Amino acid sequence: xxxxxxxxxxxxxxxxxxxxxxxxxxxxxxxxxxxxxxxxxxxxxxxxxxxxxxxxxxxxxxxxxxxxxxxxxxxxxxxxxxxxxxxxxxxxxxxxxxxxxxxxxxxxxxxxxxx
Amino acid sequence: xxxxxxxxxxxxxxxxxxxxxxxxxxxxxxxxxxxxxxxxxxxxxxxxxxxxxxxxxxxxxxxxxxxxxxxxxxxxxxxxxxxxxxxxxxxxxxxxxxxxxxxxxxxxxxxxxxx
Numbered sequence: 001x002x003x004x005x006x007x008x009x010x011x012x013x014x015x016x017x018x019x020x021x022x023x024x025x026x027x028x029x030x031x032x033x034x035x036x037x038x039x040x041x042x043x044x045x046x047x048x049x050x051x052x053x054x055x056x057x058x059x060x061x062x063x064x065x066x067x068x069x070x071x072x073x074x075x076x077x078x079x080x081x082x083x084x085x086x087x088x089x090x091x092x093x094x095x096x097x098x099x100x101x102x103x104x105x106x107x108x109x110x111x112x113x114x115x
Numbered sequence: 116x117x118x119x120x121x122x123x124x125x126x127x128x129x130x131x132x133x134x135x136x137x138x139x140x141x142x143x144x145x146x147x148x149x150x151x152x153x154x155x156x157x158x159x160x161x162x163x164x165x166x167x168x169x170x171x172x173x174x175x176x177x178x179x180x181x182x183x184x185x186x187x188x189x190x191x192x193x194x195x196x197x198x199x200x201x202x203x204x205x206x207x208x209x210x211x212x213x214x215x216x217x218x219x220x221x222x223x224x225x226x227x228x229x230x
């Protein structure tokens with residue numbers, strides 16, 4: 001049973017460009033959440049997708065957008081990249097209608113470097 | 116609002132000794148979950164242990180135990196018989212009472228095990 005998978009693992013982009021990161025949730029999960037982890041800090045919640053809609057959003061500008069597909073996989077898009085967007089981007093999957101669960105599953109992350 | 120505080124930026128411990136990583140939290144929710152994650156240099160967020168707010172007993176998973184003191188709002192991680200492979204960043208995290216709730220992370224503690 002595959003866990004949460006993210007692609008690509010590493011990415012280098014130039015300031016001002018746009019980037020798309022991808023995430024496939026764990027089998028049986030229908031909800032995908034994205035987190036940004038800057039160097040030396042804890043992950044920060046970006047947003048969450050369920051039923052192809054954004055359900056929750058953290059304190060991130062509109063340059064950060066996402067999408068969820070019918071197969072529950074998700075994309076994170078960042079426009080007009082800034083040097084400060086350089087970070088590890090983590091994806092987590094869960095089941096929306098399940099009450100307290102003992103785990104939250106994360107992918108291995110995409111390390112984005114903006115130059 | 117929820118908040119996680121980890122006051123130990125870094126710790127050095129001798130191999131085979133036990134170590135306690137501190138975590139305090141703040142929330143107005145009646146029901147919540149507390150997690151500890153290990154993050155090696157590869158970036159993957161590895162789930163270690165979970166404690167539900169209504170669990171009366173402290174959680175244990177192999178060499179990991181969570182010292183949960185609800186009145187003090189603390190959720191310290193105890194690693195017994197530390198190993199060289201335990202060297203990593205450790206994050207304390209909190210989530211609301213649903214599996215799809217966003218996860219709030221602390222700033223992390225870098226644990227280094229000396230041979």
